[in-house]
Amino acid sequence: MLFSLVGYYSLVIGLCSSFFIIFFSVKNFRNYEILDNKILTFVFLQFFLVIVSFFGLILSFVSSDFSNETVFNNSHTTKPLFYKIAGTWGNHEGSLLLWLLVLTLFIFLFLIKSKDQPKRYRILTLLFQQVIIIGFFVFLLKTSNPFNYIFPAPQEGLGLNPILQDPALAIHPPVLYLGYVGSSIIFSSVLAATTLNYISREWATHIKKWILISWIFLTLGILLGSIWAYYELGWGGFWFWDPVENISLMPWLALTTLLHCILVLEKKLILTSWVIILSITTFTLSMCGTFLVRSGILNSVHTFANDPERGLFILTFLFILIFLSLFIFFIFHKPENKNTKSFFWLSKETSILINNWFMMYFLSVVLIGTVYPIFLDVISSQKISVGPPFYHKLIIPFLIPFLLFMAIGPQLKWIKSDLENKKRLLIFFLFSLLLSLFITKNLDKNFLINTILITSAFYLFFITVRDFFLKKFKNIQQNISHFGFSLLILSILFNNIFSSEVITNLKVGESFQSENFLITFTDLDQITKKNYTSFIGNFSIKDSNNTLDVLKPELRIYNQPNIITSEADIKSSLLSDKFITMNTVQNEEYFNVRYQVKPFMVWIWISVLLITLGGLISLLKKKYEK
C-alpha cells in the first residue's frame, strides 16, 4: 500500500522534473559556455525518482501487497522470493517501468561520461532523450500504471506464469532492455550530432562506446532468451523464427551493421548517411519490437495483456519519432565531401560495405517474414504464418558470400589493396573445401549446399585462427568476434546435419526400439513441493554403441495458476547434448516422450559468448588507450 503510493508519486514527480530539465536546457543552450550543473542535478533526480518507483514496485511484490493490481495479477504468496522479485518485470507494467529506468539511467551516464564533448551537443542529446522519456512517462501513467489500486484488497494473487519462473528468464528482460534502450542514446546522440553538423571522427570514437554497450547487452539478451527456449519450452532447438525472436534479431542486425559503419567513419569519415539511417533504424526497430510484442498483435509468452489503447499509443509515438528523425536527417544532414569518398574497389571499405548490404538484406527478409502475416490479416483478414523454410531459403544461400567477405575483408588494406600476397588465402580455401568434403561425404541430403556452407565457414575459421597468431593481438576484438561467428555457423550446421530424434508414446515399464536407440520408461516418481507437484520419469536409453544413459525429465503441475509445464532433462557434453522431454496426454496412461541427440549444442552458446567477448575487449581497450 505504502510502497505503491510512494512508487506512483515518484513517477509523477519524475515526469515533472522532465519539464525542469527542458527549461534549464533551453536556457543553458543559448546563454552559457559550460553545462549548467542544475541540469545534471535534475537528470540525476529524475533517475533517482524512477529508481524509487521501481523499488516501490519490487517491495510491493516482495511483501505480496495484493491491493496493487499488478502484484495481484502476477504474484502469489507461495512463490519463492527470487521469482517474486523477478515477477516485477515479468509483466507489462513492470517491464515498461524497467524500460523507463534504463532510459533515465543511460542519459545520466551519458552526461557524466561525455564531459569532453561540446556543450551544445550534450544538451541537444539530452533534449531528444527527454522527448523519449516523456513519451514513456505518459504511456506508463496513462495506459499502464503499475500502481493501480484494488479495493478491497484480495487475499491471494493470481500467480506468475510458471514457464517464466526460471533463472535465465528472470535476468533475460533486464539484459535485453539494456540493449534495446541503449539504442535510444545512440538515436538521440545521432540526431543531436546531425542537427549541429558535429558528425566527426571524434564523435565516432565517443559514440562507438555506446554502440558497443548496447550491442553487447542485446547479444547477451538474445542468447539468454534462446537458452531459455531451448530447455524450458522443450522444443529442443535454439531458434524457431518465431516473430518474437525475429523482433530481437532485427535491431541486432541493424546494430551490428551500425557498429561496422562507425568503425569506418572513425577511420575515414565516410558512410555518415549510413550511420544516421542505421541509428534511427535500430531505435525504431527496438520501439517496433515493444509495440508488436506489447500490443498483443503477436501472440506469445511476452503478450501480457491485450489492450488496443496501448498499441495505439506506442504506434502514434513511434510515428512522431520517425517523422522527427527523418525531418532532421533531410533538413540538417550535409552529404560528406566528395573528395574523401573515393576508395578503390578492392579495399576494406568495399568489403565492409558489401557485407552491410548483405546484412540489410537479411534484415529485410526477417522484417517481411514477420510483418507480412500481420499486414495480410489487416487488409484481407486471411490468417497465415510464415515458417522457418521461408527464412532458410532466403538467408542461407547468401551466407556463403557473406562468410567469404568476412574472411577476406580484414585481410585488405584501407582505401586500396592489391592482389599480391593473396595466393595464400586460396590455399586456405582449398584446405577448407577438402575438410568439409571429408565431413559431408556420407551425406545424401542437400550435399552441395551443405558442403559449400561448411567450406566457407571453415574458411573464415582458419583465416581468423591464422590472424590470431600472425597479427599478434593487433586487432584482437574483431578477430575474436569473427572467429566466434564462424564457430557459430559451424556449430549450427553440424547441429542441424547430425541431430537425431525419437518421438513416441510410452506407458510406465514399456520400451521403444528405434533405429539407433532403445528407450525404456522404467519408473515414475511423485514429489510435492510448495507451489507445484512434480512427476519425474526415469528413462534409460541405450544407443548403438551400447552406452547407457539415465535421464529424468519432469512434469510440474503448478497450483497457482493451475498449469502443467514440462522440464526437460539435458545431459550436456562438449560434443553433444542428450535431451529428453515428456508430456501427459489427457490423463491417459501414455506419456508422450521426445528424445533428441543434438551435437555441438554447447558450442552455439560458447560461440555467441565469444562474439560478445570481442565487443567487450573493444570497449575496454579504448578506455585503456585514453
Add this chain to the structure above:
Amino acid sequence: MYGYKVKLRFFFIILILISTILFVFLILKSLEENVVYFQSPSDIKLLTELENKKIRVGGMVKKNSIKISTETVNFIITDFKNEIDVTYSGVVPNLFSEGKGVVAEGYLKDRNFFVASKILAKHDENYMPPEVKAALEEK
C-alpha cells in the same frame, strides 16, 4: 564518349536495379511457397479442390475424442459446426487436452481427415490462438 565516372554510375544503377528485382522476386516466390494458411473445419468442408499444400487447422479438441497409442495420437477438431479427424505423431504440447483450443499443422488427406505434422504449443491456459478465436466467433 562518356567519362569513366558516368559509366561507373550507370553500372551501379543497373546493378542496384537488378538486385532489387531479384530481391523482390525471391521474396515473393518463397512467400508463395512457404506461407501456411489457416482454416477452420467449416472452411475445409467448403473447399472445392484439395491442394497438396501445408495448412493449419484450428478449433476445439472434441470431448472424449483423444485416442493414443505408441505410434500416434488421434483426435477430432471441431468448431461446433463441422469437425475433422486428425492423426498425429510427434510432440504433444503441455496444454493439449479435450475441450481446449488447438492448432494443428499438416496436410489434408480428404475433407474429413487431416495428417498433422505439428501441434502448436500454447503458453498458458487462458490463451487461445487468435485464429481459433476468430474461427469460433464466426459461427
